[in-house]
């Protein structure tokens with residue numbers, strides 16, 4: 001499936017910028033509809049996604065030895081993750097096609113997002129997830145939004161294989177990020193970010209990599225912005241993977257870049273990116289290589305510490321998102337270079353992890369203890385003002 005883009009050749013970049021500035025859509029995705037493959041009168045399925053904040057994060061910047069670091073918080077979307085920006089477009093397309101059933105395989109966030117948008121569109125929805133490997137919060141969302149939740153014995157990659165086979169039936173519509181409409185929606189985050197930075201893109205854009213749809217989407221977004229004259233250059237796109245689930249990083253490190261080898265047994269506490277066979281690696285590779293970016297890995301310890309630091313900025317995120325700050329610290333970026341990290345999911349997506357970290361009981365997938373260097377453990381005292389005064 002490829003999407004024909006209707007380049008709005010009749011409109012010059014300045015008029016487009018002005019039009020978007022004054023457009024008061026609730027959806028931060030459909031604001032940029034000149035770049036989406038739909039007619040003006042499309043019947044859109046939206047929950048008011050996009051328009052997410054770009055935060056200054058001074059403690060995280062310090063931690064990364066940078067003078068400034070900005071965090072684009074995609075966890076502020078309606079279901080708490082970046083998936084909503086793609087799902088609004090994919091489910092709009094599903095409804096247009098008259099799909100009977102919309103489906104996805106998921107580590108949790110795609111499932112929560114699809115379940116919500118399918119409910120809004122009044123479409124039947126089924127999600128396939130690896131049993132026992134999805135955070136409670138994400139599972140709870142999918143259940144509450146009324147999706148059929150099917151748990152399989154196997155990991156995300158096995159779920160993905162099963163669902164691709166199911167989707168050979170034409171009445172079943174698959175909305176994983178191999179679906180180009182998902183990418184179309186997610187690419188608008190590059191537009192929104194460029195607009196927030198007054199059309200001057202940062203030197204580096206850093207994001208977590210799992211199935212690699214998001215990296216592909218940012219690559220496409222910046223490419224289109226550049227070719228339309230809306231920006232003057234692209235940021236270097238760097239993808240960060242957890243050490244135990246890093247087939248893309250291995251591919252990058254191999255100087256020949258010839259063979260992509262899947263990771264058969266991916267392991268990481270960042271369950272959102274516990275993926276060994278990313279379906280969109282080719283498109284993500286294009287984004288990284290075209291922009292002169294890189295692909296790196298971070299350890300479980302580094303993810304846990306970076307996550308706690310992001311929390312101290314009053315922002316917070318889920319473990320997968322914290323790979324970005326952990327990665328930036330390792331990248332050796334010059335102090336005065338501009339960097340934006342994409343936080344992909346909300347801090348409340350995986351509270352078990354947070355509580356264990358602060359209670360100093362977090363262990364990695366091999367059972368090794370993770371040091372809680374930024375622990376903030378609860379303090380238990382008697383129910384008296386004196387006892388509380390003593391600890392304050």
Ligand code: F0G
Nearest residue numbers: 106107109110210211212213214344345
């Ligand atoms: N961060 C979070 C919070 C995610 O949920 C995901 C992917 C990623 C990063 C990686 O993005 O796959 O586009 O490279 N979650 C998918 C899901 C796989 O099913 O929710 P990617």
